[in-house]
Amino acid sequence: MTEINHNTVKIGDINIHYAESGTEHQDLVLMLHGFPEFWYTWRKQLPVVGESYHAVAPDMRGYNLSDKPDGIKSYRINYLMADMFGLAEALGYEKFYLVAHDWGAGVAWAMAIAHPKRIKGLIILNGPHPYIFSELLSKNDTQIAQSQYMAYFRNEGIEDDMLANGCEWLLKWTFETHLASGQMTEDDKHAYQEAWTRPNALKSMLNYYRASPLTPATAENKGKGFGLNPDDFGVKVPTLVMWGEKDHALVPENLDGLNALVPDLQIIRLPNVTHWVTHEAPDIVSKEILSFVDEQAGQSGAT
Template sequence: MTDIREGFADLGDIRLHYAESGQKGEKLIILLHGFPEFWFTWRKQLPVLGEKYHVIAPDMRGYNLSERPKDIADYKINHLISDVVKLAKFHGYDEFYLASHDWGAAVAWSVAIAKPDLVKGLMVFNGPHPYIFANLLQHNDDQIAHSQYMADFRKEGIEERLLANDCQWFWDWTFAEHEKRGLITPEEKAEYLRAWQIPGAVTAMLNYYRASPLTPRKLQAGDKPLSLNPEDFIVKVPTLVVWGEKDHALIPENIDGLEKFVPDLKLVKLPEVSHWVTHEDPERVSSEILTYLAELEARS
């Protein structure tokens, strides 16, 4: 396996930290992490994928060692799309493969929709399609209940709760069970606690939720639903969706009708995996990415 190297990319309006593996000049894969992680979620995939590809896993803006703009508006989706495109160009690439999880998947879906000419293939691990998710957040009681944390994360002062007692509640809510199962070592836990406790990091991470138009709400009489045109959310690039069916936050209906928005879709379901697929089955994540890329390359 190849080694993992780290660096910084000055993109003009933002400076992003990243980890990478493989050699420049090979086909590029960008890996986008979710909340509340950082590049570290891909630590087991980077060396494996780097055997054949140039793989870059950034800390998305606000996370870990990347810069943290102070304005909530700086975390809107247009800026997040731009970060990915500029990161590829910084490394000398005009096109790339894109793999993603959770909030990283929200960004990846948006990049693929907005910039289909740049994305050679999209890979999503437990990240809902934006139109389907937006609809469920307004009309499906189960998804609204499961997503209440999204509304809580918009509240002023929630940072204090997440950081209290060396992030004890935050850790229990996310990865305590994985630690008990031996899927996260004490050393790896220390890396997460370090990244979360960098001054301003938790606020920046929460600003993704605060800047998003999506929030769980049950429509009342007279309420106007979020106005979205489904035609604007068609994904025109080949797409792999890998879905852990024991996801505690995203209900199964998130993949119902997905083929209507993704004409070139491969869907893989993992019955024994939860939302945290990179921790629970890291080897499967690597193999699904490599298998799918081999399929795409065989087409050409």
């Protein structure tokens, strides 16, 4: 397997840190993490994908070693998209493959919708399509209930509570079972604690939620929707969705009707996997990324 190396590049006014493998290869596979992760969630995929492709996993703005601009507005989707397109351009790529999980998937869906000609292929891991998710947040009782953390994360100042006792609450909410089962090690735990406790990191991470227009419905506005037009959210990019069916935050209905919005769609359901797909099924994730990108690149059988 290839080594993982680290670099930083200036995109606009901010510095973006990224990890990479396979710099000698021509095609870029850009891998976007979610909350509350950082490039490290792809640590097992980077060297495998890097055997055939230039695999790059950034710390998105606000996370770990990347800059953390002030203000909630700095975390709106247009800035998050511009960072990732800018990173690809800085690395010398106009078009590329995009792999993403959770909040990273939110950015990736938006990138593919807005600029389909720049995305060669899209791979989503447990990240809801924005239109379907908006409908479920408005009308689906289970999704509304399971998304109450999104409303909580919008509260100002909660980052101080989440940082207490070595980020005890956040570790319990995310990776407690993985640490107990051995799917994550003490070294992994310390890596996350280090990333979360960097100055202004957790506040910036939570600003993704504070800047988003999507939030679970209340009793007062349930069923009213967000005024989105599904015609504006079509994805004209070959897409693979890998979905852990035991996700604690996202209901299975996030896949219902997805093929109407994403005509060139493959879905792989992982019945015994939760939201944290890269930790629970790392080998499957690596294998399916390579298989899908090989297929799109016309290199079937490549390893």
